[in-house]
Amino acid sequence: MAVDLSMPVLVVDDYQTMIRIIRNLLNQLGFKNIEEAKDGRQALEKLNSGRFGLVISDWNMEPMTGYELLQQVRASDKLKATPFIMVTAESKTENVIAAKKAGVNNYIVKPFNAETLKGKLKSVLGEF
Amino acid sequence: MAAAEAALKIRTAMDQLKATGVRERPLVEVLDLSHQMADAMTAFFGSLDKSIIGEFRYLADFIQKARDEISGLQANDIKDSRLPGASMELDAVVRDTERATESIMSEAEKLMSIEPADLAAYKADVDAAMMRIFEACSFQDLTGQRVTKVISTLRHIEDRVTKFANALGVKDAAPMETAEDARKRELLLNGPAANGPATSQDDIDALFA
Numbered sequence: 001m002a003v004d005l006s007m008p009v010l011v012v013d014d015y016q017t018m019i020r021i022i023r024n025l026l027n028q029l030g031f032k033n034i035e036e037a038k039d040g041r042q043a044l045e046k047l048n049s050g051r052f053g054l055v056i057s058d059w060n061m062e063p064m065t066g067y068e069l070l071q072q073v074r075a076s077d078k079l080k081a082t083p084f085i086m087v088t089a090e091s092k093t094e095n096v097i098a099a100k101k102a103g104v105n106n107y108i109v110k111p112f113n114a115e116t117l118k119g120k121l122k123s124v125l126g127e128f
Numbered sequence: 129m130a131a132a133e134a135a136l137k138i139r140t141a142m143d144q145l146k147a148t149g150v151r152e153r154p155l156v157e158v159l160d161l162s163h164q165m166a167d168a169m170t171a172f173f174g175s176l177d178k179s180i181i182g183e184f185r186y187l188a189d190f191i192q193k194a195r196d197e198i199s200g201l202q203a204n205d206i207k208d209s210r211l212p213g214a215s216m217e218l219d220a221v222v223r224d225t226e227r228a229t230e231s232i233m234s235e236a237e238k239l240m241s242i243e244p245a246d247l248a249a250y251k252a253d254v255d256a257a258m259m260r261i262f263e264a265c266s267f268q269d270l271t272g273q274r275v276t277k278v279i280s281t282l283r284h285i286e287d288r289v290t291k292f293a294n295a296l297g298v299k300d301a302a303p304m305e306t307a308e309d310a311r312k313r314e315l316l317l318n319g320p321a322a323n324g325p326a327t328s329q330d331d332i333d334a335l336f337a
Contacts, residue, residue, distance in 0.1 A: 017229050024237065065315050091325035095316045096332050107332050109325045116329060123336075 003128035005030040007053030012036070012043040012069065013087075014061040018110075022056060022087065025114050029121065030128065040064030044072055047079055054125065059088035059095065067099065074103040083124045087112065138166045197295045201288050214281040217274040224274075228267035235261050 009031055013019045019036045026034055035052075037043035041064040043057065055073065057066035064072075066086060073079045086099050089110040096107050106120040122128065142162050235257045244250045292298070311317070318326075 017226070017233065020233055024233075024240075060317055060319065065317065067315055089320035089325075090316065090318055091321055091327050091332075092316070092318050093327045093331075095318065096327060096335055098316055100335060106336055109327065109329050109332060110320075112329070 003125045004053065005128060006033055007031075008033045008035055008050065009054045009056065010035050010037060010043060010046060010052045012038075012040065012055065012057035012061070012066060014038050014058065018058065018087075022117070025117050028114070029118060040066055040069035040072070043069055047073065047082070048076075052082060054121075055082055055084045056087055057084065059086060059090045059099075067095075067102065070099065070102045070104055085120055085124060087117075138162070138169070142166065194296055197292050201292050206285055206288070210281045210284065214278045217278050221271045221274050221278075224267045224271050228264045231264035232261050235264070 009026060011019050011022050011026075011034060013022070013036075016038075023034050023036070035046060035050075037046055039061040040057070043055070044064070046052075047055070055069075057069055059066040066088065070084055070086070073082055073084060080103075083105045084103070085106045085108065086104050087108045087110060088095070091109045099107055105124045108116055108120055142159055146156075146159055239254060239257050242250060242253050305313075
C-alpha cells in the first residue's frame with residue numbers, strides 16, 4: 001500500500017532550525033501536512049489531541065526528552081502503534097540500544113543528509 | 129609550663145634531696161634512677177619542642193605558599209573578567225550562527241519557490257540569492273576568532289588551576305552527583321561526541337537490520 005503523503009507528521013525538536021530543515025526535506029519528499037513541537041511534553045499533548053502518522057523526534061530536549069516521549073507513546077494504548085524515528089546527536093551505542101528497546105522504529109544520527117532521512121522513512125513507512 | 133622548665137625543677141628537687149646527706153642505699157638508687165629519668169625527659173621534651181616548632185614552621189610555609197598560589201591563580205580576574213568575557217563571546221557565536229543560518233535558509237527556501245518561467249529572470253534571482261548566501265557565510269570568520277578567544281581563556285584557567293593543584297598537592301574528592309547529573313545519566317543525555325558520531329549511521333543501521 002502506498003504511503004499517504006497527506007498524513008500528519010509531527011516533528012519534535014527544541015532547535016527551530018532543525019525543525020525547518022526536516023520540514024523542508026519532508027516537503028521535498030512530498031509530505032505536506034507537517035506539525036511541530038518544541039519538546040516531548042508539547043509533542044505528547046499534540047499526539048493525544050490528534051492523529052499522526054509519524055513522529056520524528058530529537059532526543060535531548062527539556063522538560064521532556066525524546067526518549068521519555070518515546071516511552072510515553074509506547075505505553076499509551078492510543079499512540080503505541082505510531083511510527084517513531086529518532087533524529088539526534090546522541091550517538092552512543094547505549095543510546096541506540098535503549099531507544100530500540102523502548103520501541104523506536106529507526107534512528108538517525110545528526111548531522112544527516114536527505115538520502116538518509118528518505119531511506120529511513122521508506123524503511124519505516126514503506127515505498128512512496 | 130615548658131618541658132625544659134619542668135625538667136629543671138625535677139633536677140633541682142633531686143639535687144636538694146641528695147644534699148640532705150641521706151646515705152641509705154635504696155634511696156640513693158632511687159635518686160640515681162630519678163636523675164636518669166630527668167635527663168631522659170629533658171632530652172625527650174627538648175626534641176618534642178623542636179619537632180612542634182618544625183611543624184609550625186612547615187604549616188606557616190605551607191600557608192604562605194598557599195597564599196602565593198591563590199594570589200597567582202588570579203581568581204578575581206578569572207571570575208570578573210575572563211569568564212564573563214568568554215561567556216559574551218560564546219553568546220555572540222550563537223547569535224551570529226543563528227543569524228547566518230536564518231539568512232541562508234531563507235535564501236534557499238526562496239530559491240526553491242522561484243518559478244523558472246523566465247530563464248533570464250530566474251538566473252538573476254538565483255545569482256542574487258547566491259550572493260546573499262556568500263555574504264551570510266562570512267559569519268564563520270568572526271565566530272572562528274571568537275571561539276579562539278574562548279579557547280585561550282579556557283587554556284589560561286586550565287594552566288592556573290593545574291599549577292595551583294600541583295603546588296598544594298590537591299587530591300580530587302569523591303564526585304558528588306547532583307540531581308541534574310542523575311537525570312542526565314538516567315536519560316542518557318550525553319550530547320554530541322567530540323569527534324563526530326560515537327556510532328556511525330552504518331553501525332546504527334546494522335542494529336535495525
